Amino acid sequence: MQKRILSAVPLSSPSFFIAILFLLVGSIGRVQAQIPANDECANAITLTSHNPLSGIAGTTVGASQSMSAITCATFTGTADDDVWFKFVAVVTKHNITVIGDPQSGLDAVVDVRSGACNGANIACANTFSIAGAHTLTVSGLTIGNTYYIRIYSFGNMPSNRGLFGIGVTHTNDDCAGAISLTSTTPDSYSPIEGTTVGATQSLPAITCGTATGTADDDVWYKFVAVSPIHIVTVSDPESGFDAVVDVRSGACNGTSIGCADATATGGAEKVGLSDLTIGHTYYIRIYSLGSTNASRGSFKVGVTHEDPPANDNCNNAITLISSTTLASGVIGTTGGATQSLAAITCGAVTGTADDDVWYKFVAVSYVQTVSVFGALGFDAVVDVRSGACNGIPIGCADATAADGVETVNFSNLIPGNTYYVRVYSRGASVLNRGIFGIGVTHVFPPANDHCTNAIALTSATSPSPTNGTTVDATQSLAAITCNTNTGTADDDVWYKFVALSIEHTITVAGNSGFNPVVDVRSGTCNGISIGCADATGNSAVETVTVSGLTIGSTYYIRVYSYGASASNSGTFTISVVHEVPPANDECTNAITLISSTGISGVLGTTLGASQSLEAITCNALTGTADDDVWYKFVAVSNKHNIAVIGGPEVDVVVDIRSGACNGTTIACSDATKEAGKEELTLSNLIIGNTYYIRVYSFGNARANRGQFGILINHEECPATANITQPITSGTVTMKAIQITATNQVSEAKVTYRGADSVTLQPGFKATVNTSNVFQAIIAGCP
Known part of the structure; x- marks a missing residue:
């Protein structure tokens, strides 16, 4: 029968047993007549030491005796079916693993010899049970020397012979036996198992962080760099095992370029490596922090790398499509990325931009938001630039920690222009790199979001409300303090009106849940605030009356919600009203009063009136003449009586002048309060001369203005x-x-x-x- 060989099949894998069974099926009924190819030492099959374990299938069926049986562990079997293998030592310690076929009765004896078939026996095993996997460790070997392995069944019956699998591995107790690891991308990560049990010390322990363990059980691995950035991960430690990881450059005793000892017993350790040289070999040493046998244990180890992202450089920036929701966002990573520009300082913090990646978007609104969602410990820094990769930074975000959401809001972008977004991890370690989600959203704010687009309101003598909203509006100016309250003007909208009177009243009625703040400004958007209202709460009405306006001039009204949350924005109605100035607002249009001998007078009002002259001091009192109106009469007697009676809220002041509007005050009255009667008796008048009467309210509030009655009479002749x-x-x-x-x-x-x-x-x-x-x-x- 020809020898069937399985190579590169892990002996611990069920696949190996399937292969043996296949061999049995193919040989049944003929095994007694077949002589194995390696029946004699001269034809010993070469085994290559390989980590992890892989090997070939063998059999003692049909073999004959080459040498006498050895005594191993006080037992001497029968070597009537020995077969031969050999291997070249690559380290000073190797493991020889034999896996018996569960369906055969093979109880194998393993005889290891140095240098030649009849060389000295340097190790043996005779403690195996029938079938199963068993490992013999051979130490003190000379690297490069050849060693022979003889296998035979302990018994002397044909039924004791059988099939087996055999493989040689080398221990990584010393750096020379470092097990090669192949770096993979994270999505193909497949770590191998390792152990420090039975290992000895190669080098002194390092201090990693602030801890120095005991390296009395260090084991070695190595890998060839395929990227400047790699991550070494030691995971799934056995209970009680606290790993220390030491990575060295170029040689076993080379410079330590990275280490990890951040977790306790049972924790995973990661070492992030950067600036590696592609094609160079790097060594990984792993040992337990503790010094007792109980501290030793098993683990898994693997090496990963990430290829640079497609958008590592700005000229390959990924295009983001702005939407009204984040549904069009994408997943990104800084793994494998390199630095393009220096880090920015954002919010007084400067991170490390050694892993920046790029995105871009075309603004569809002047109000846009860039959102980055950190994941799996990623702490994002967001840098937004105008026009080009190295354009002026126009916004940034670095307000949260790992796994946080960074948001950059804009309210002045130019629709159609391209903007660039740079994302990188705040930290400098390779382990700070990671994945994130990114998206760009926009809203279409109200047309009057900016003062330049203020909606024109027409003042009327009765309210004619206009609907308005602050939803999706942005901030134009800082919030004002009104009635000792300072809200948040993050959603202000603008209106304007042309004064038709010296006094106007603005009314803003908040709809459900909306708490309005009203700010009235003179001349320009950032002009002086001449009036405000913030006296009520949600869904209430705010009213502000502004006086002393210049007829024909433009005034601006800013409305915003008091609160800072987006939910505080809402809808409202707004109106502007004014009083029609009385016909006798100015002295040139003074109403002529005809003196009589009776008591019939006329009604007058100061509503809508403006100031003509400064207030006088009368009875040691000085009011505010901001609403004076005028009357005149011709004296028909040397003596006349004048009476003025104020309305319910009107405290009138009466000023009598001789000859002209700005003539000398010859009499006045300010003796009563609201709804009072001011009376004057004028004597020594010149019959036929004209005299002027000025009436105004003492107070300066709109509520002080109103109607009054006035009469003039004289004696009967x-x-x-x-x-x-x-x-x-x-x-x-x-x-x-x-x-x-x-x-x-x-x-x-x-x-x-x-x-x-x-x-x-x-x-x-x-x-x-x-x-x-x-x-x-x-x-x-x-």
């Missing part, structure tokens, strides 16, 4: 009479402007008011001794 007979003596007193006499006046006096005239009829002589007998009176009735 005697009735007009005609002179129908001669006046011979005495004094004739009459009110009449015209005196009609049919006879002469002799030795008498006719008096008349200075503002009137006397017409003498023909034939009426009014002289006595050439003296004028008519005289004028200055005040009162004739």
Whole structure:
């Protein structure tokens, strides 16, 4: 029968037994007649030491005796079916593993000889049971020398012969026997099992972190770098095993370039390596931190690398599509990435950009958000640049720790422009690198999000509300402090109006859950705040009245929610109203009052009025003349009475001026309060002269303005009479402007008011001794 060989099949694998069974099936009925090819030592089959264990199939069926049996462990079997193998030592200690076929009765004896077939026996095994896997450790070997292995069944019956598998491995107790590890990508990671049980010390222990263990059980591995960056992982430690990992460059006693001793018993250790030279060999030493046999144990070890991401360099930046949700986000990694630009300082923190990767997006709105979600311990730094990879940084985020979400919000991007996003881990260790999710979102804010697009409101005499919203709006200016409250203006929107009066009232009514703040500014968006309202809560009405406006000028209204959360944004209505200025707001349009002898007056109002002159001080009191209105009258008597009665909330001030609007104040009244009656008696007036009356409210609030009543009267004089007979003596007193006499006046006096005239009829002589007998009176009735 031809020898069937299985190579590169782990002996501990069920596949090996399947192969043996296949051999049995193919040989049944003929095994007694077949002589194994390695029946004699001269034809010993060469075994290659291999880690992990792999080997070939063998059989003693049909073999004959080459040499006498040895005594091993006080037992001497029968070597009538010995077969031969050989191997070249690659380390000073090798393990020889024999796995018996479970269906045969083979109880194998293993005889290891040095240098030649009949060389000295240096090791043996005769403690195996029938079938099963058994390992013989042979130490003190000379690297490069050939050693022979003889295998035979302990018994002398044909039924004792059988099939087996055999393989040689070398121990990695010394660096020369370092087991080769092949680096893989993380998705193909397949660590191998190892142990420090039975190992001895090769080098002194290192200090890793702040701990120095005992390296009395170190074992060795090695790998060839296929990338500048590799990660060595020691995982799945046996209970009680606390691993220390020491990575060395170039040789077993080379420089230690990385270590790990961060966890306790049962914990996994990782060493991140960077700046490795591709093609160079690096050595890994593993030992237990403790010094007792109980500290030793098994583990798994493997090496991984990551190829540089496609977007490692900015010219290969991955395009992100902005959406209204993060559903269009992508998964990214900095594993294997290299540095493109220096790290930025973001929020007073400067990380290490040794693993930056690049993305880009085209803005579809001026309001965009870049979000990066760290995963599996990744602490992201986000750097957003305008126009080019090395363009000006326009935003960054480094506010959270590992596994946090970093967000960069923009409110002034240019739709259609391209922006670049750089992501890297904050830390400098290879282990800080990792995976993350990234996405770009946008909203379309209200049209009046910016002051330049302020919506024009038209003031009316009655409210005409306009619907508004702050949802998705962004901040234009800092929040103001209004009524000692300072909200958050992160969602302000803008309106404007042209003043049609010197005073306007703005009303903002918040809809469900919306708590508005109202800020009124003069002239420009960032002009002086001339009025505000923040007196109520959610779903309430805010009202602000601004006075002293310039008719025809533009004023700006900013509305935002008091709260800082997006849920605080909402909808509202807004309106602007004004009072129509009274016709007599200015002195040039003063209303003429006709003095009477009765008590009938007229109604007036200061609503909508503006200031003409400074307030006067009257009765030691000085109010605010911001709503003065004007009246005038012609004196028909030397004495007139003036009364002004204020409305329910109006405290009137009365200012009487002579001759002109800015003439001398000849009288005033400010003796009462709201709804009071101010009364003046004017004497020594000049009949026929014009006098001006100014009325205003004492206070400066809109609520102080309102209606009032005003009247002017004078005393009644005697009735007009005609002179129908001669006046011979005495004094004739009459009110009449015209005196009609049919006879002469002799030795008498006719008096008349200075503002009137006397017409003498023909034939009426009014002289006595050439003296004028008519005289004028200055005040009162004739």
